[in-house]
Amino acid sequence: xxxxxxxxxxxxxxTVEPLPEKYKxxxxxxxxxxxxxxEVPAGCHPLGPNNKLVFAxxxxxxxxxPNSGRISVGGKSxxxxxxxxxxxxxxxxxxxxxxxYAAMVVEGLVEDGSSWLLKLNVDGGELVSxxxxxxxxxxxxAEIIRGKYGEKTTFVVNxxxxxxKMAMAGIAFNDPEGRPARYAGRGxxxxxxxxxxxxxxxxxxxxxxxxxxxxxxxFKVGQKKLAExxxxxxxxxxxxxxxxxxxxxxxxILNEAGGxxxxxxxxxxxxxxxxxxxxxxxxxxxxxxxxxxxxxxxxPGCIIQCSNVYAREDGSEHVSCVEYESAWSLGAxxxxxxxxxxxxxxxxxxxxxxxxxxxxxxxxxAMEAGLAEFGDxxxxxxxxxxxxxxxxxxxxxxxxxxxxxxxxxxxRIPTVKRQGMPAYEPRAVKGIGVTYITSTMGADHTAGYTIxxxxxxxxxxxxxxxxxxxxxxSRAFQQTTAFIDxxxxxxxxxxxxxxxxxxxEGVVETVNAMLGTSYSGEDVTxxxxxxxxxxxxxxxGAGIGKEADRPPEFMTYEKLPPHNQVWDISNxxxxxxxx
Amino acid sequence: MxxxxxxxxxxxEHNPEGRGNEAFTVRLPDQATVADLIEQLxxxxxxxxxxxxxxxxxxxxxxxxxxxxxxxxxxxxGG
Numbered sequence: 001x002x003x004x005x006x007x008x009x010x011x012x013x014x015t016v017e018p019l020p021e022k023y024k025x026x027x028x029x030x031x032x033x034x035x036x037x038x039e040v041p042a043g044c045h046p047l048g049p050n051n052k053l054v055f056a057x058x059x060x061x062x063x064x065x066p067n068s069g070r071i072s073v074g075g076k077s078x079x080x081x082x083x084x085x086x087x088x089x090x091x092x093x094x095x096x097x098x099x100x101y102a103a104m105v106v107e108g109l110v111e112d113g114s115s116w117l118l119k120l121n122v123d124g125g126e127l128v129s130x131x132x133x134x135x136x137x138x139x140x141x142a143e144i145i146r147g148k149y150g151e152k153t154t155f156v157v158n159x160x161x162x163x164x165k166m167a168m169a170g171i172a173f174n175d176p177e178g179r180p181a182r183y184a185g186r187g188x189x190x191x192x193x194x195x196x197x198x199x200x201x202x203x204x205x206x207x208x209x210x211x212x213x214x215x216x217x218x219f220k221v222g223q224k225k226l227a228e229x230x231x232x233x234x235x236x237x238x239x240x241x242x243x244x245x246x247x248x249x250x251x252x253i254l255n256e257a258g259g260x261x262x263x264x265x266x267x268x269x270x271x272x273x274x275x276x277x278x279x280x281x282x283x284x285x286x287x288x289x290x291x292x293x294x295x296x297x298x299x300p301g302c303i304i305q306c307s308n309v310y311a312r313e314d315g316s317e318h319v320s321c322v323e324y325e326s327a328w329s330l331g332a333x334x335x336x337x338x339x340x341x342x343x344x345x346x347x348x349x350x351x352x353x354x355x356x357x358x359x360x361x362x363x364x365x366a367m368e369a370g371l372a373e374f375g376d377x378x379x380x381x382x383x384x385x386x387x388x389x390x391x392x393x394x395x396x397x398x399x400x401x402x403x404x405x406x407x408x409x410x411x412r413i414p415t416v417k418r419q420g421m422p423a424y425e426p427r428a429v430k431g432i433g434v435t436y437i438t439s440t441m442g443a444d445h446t447a448g449y450t451i452x453x454x455x456x457x458x459x460x461x462x463x464x465x466x467x468x469x470x471x472x473x474s475r476a477f478q479q480t481t482a483f484i485d486x487x488x489x490x491x492x493x494x495x496x497x498x499x500x501x502x503x504x505e506g507v508v509e510t511v512n513a514m515l516g517t518s519y520s521g522e523d524v525t526x527x528x529x530x531x532x533x534x535x536x537x538x539x540x541g542a543g544i545g546k547e548a549d550r551p552p553e554f555m556t557y558e559k560l561p562p563h564n565q566v567w568d569i570s571n572x573x574x575x576x577x578x579x
Numbered sequence: 580m581x582x583x584x585x586x587x588x589x590x591x592e593h594n595p596e597g598r599g600n601e602a603f604t605v606r607l608p609d610q611a612t613v614a615d616l617i618e619q620l621x622x623x624x625x626x627x628x629x630x631x632x633x634x635x636x637x638x639x640x641x642x643x644x645x646x647x648x649x650x651x652x653x654x655x656x657g658g
Contacts, residue, residue, distance in 0.1 A: 241655040248657065256650040278657075457654075491658065
């Protein structure tokens, strides 16, 4: 991985250059955030000619290390106005790494509204007209791409929401079966891709040099340690919670903990929780048969396999995948307890090309505004379909929860830095609230997943209702996470490596063996802190400082049942996060 | 005393009525603890990770009271 490819959309030119020295040995979020910081003016318009979209596989992507198929996408976010890194699991980064590319930078933009497809090969490749895909949903687009370039083609596709520059648009990567279903979802990077006139990317890996660790033997040792940790930990092993029930296994435990946001963050308990849970998904897969599958993987080499395929009553495929976040955002958050309705909402999100979290939070705010009743799944489906129609209402909703709330005079808007909150109530789980508020990304649970100790008793135990020590807890999680996001490893390796020391060693050892570095455990948090600082500095340049590290006001005065708690961590305490 | 129990994820196979996550009632002697309940249900305590009572996580030696709603989980995670 010693090459950098630049795709200039203004000049329709694709050029390959050696990876500059300062970027060597970096990957994933580390590389995207550094390159965005170096090349994108913080004050630029996210949809203008000066923003760039950076794709980077992780440091060990393309190797045989388990669960290493993550790709980071970076740029300035049209949703938050700050820096953004969104990542996805897909065969794409594995192939891109094996083709020798550490990063791809998409810059400039087309000025005539035309749509383009990038055919990337080891020498660079070319931009060809994507007129046949323009305006089409991701499913139809994927079918055309597979028809033209082969069933096994590895690709990226942008949906109509991204083409329409909606701020909740994500970027879809293919899963191993060719579904456009693995999203770098958050923060509107699909709109950035749309603004540039880039509809899709396909990889041609003919003559790919492959990826070879600097020390193959040491790599194998580290790889084995990590694989053993994953396969022996209760939540990640075969037949364990993630493999059997998917990420939605969390629905019931968050509900029992009183932290499952319900009806636009009005309660922490949802009566219909068990009907949209991982257990319900597994039961549907078993009873309906056909296409329904649990234990599906998002990329080759994943040994956790937490994805799923949801089938209709007749066994035909409805959608992949119903994640915890989606079951919550399009289920409990809307008061919807019908899995078929949730699945249809996820399918629409995937087809139009939007982040399921932002879509669900936006629909919750729309229901708050009276556009539909909580609990009315068909009405939610009708509202979401407005995006694809590009109606005025669709354009309002497509801009996300904050914009929609402002358009309708709603005071209860659950966002931080204009990004919708994920599936954990900050008033009932204080540490994750600190993560939402202080993250450089806007409200983002993956940025520092304190749910592990606060709810799941993984990596220690912390009382979710207590505010003490949560700043430090979130900071430690955010630093480690930033490093994991740079490696290309799936964040879910955090569960086993938090509890099993040799698993953590395996991560550090594979990185060292790959790069020829001698990082220690302490370097993990040091590098993580460095990544966070790059992002924070970009945000400061974009005018997003401590004044943006604030909770939604209603959470400071509205008591959340069942614990009847308000958000009680002061702004001064929040400011200490960066001190 | 009488309490209401829900078993989740892989533990739901211990539901005495064979009804997955659905709630069922258990009668226990006064002063019974969470561990006593787990034993009475025939669940290996090693398989239990978290127990929530009235929405709060409680340890195995926590004493139950009449009318408690108890939720029992094996190790789970997600994101």
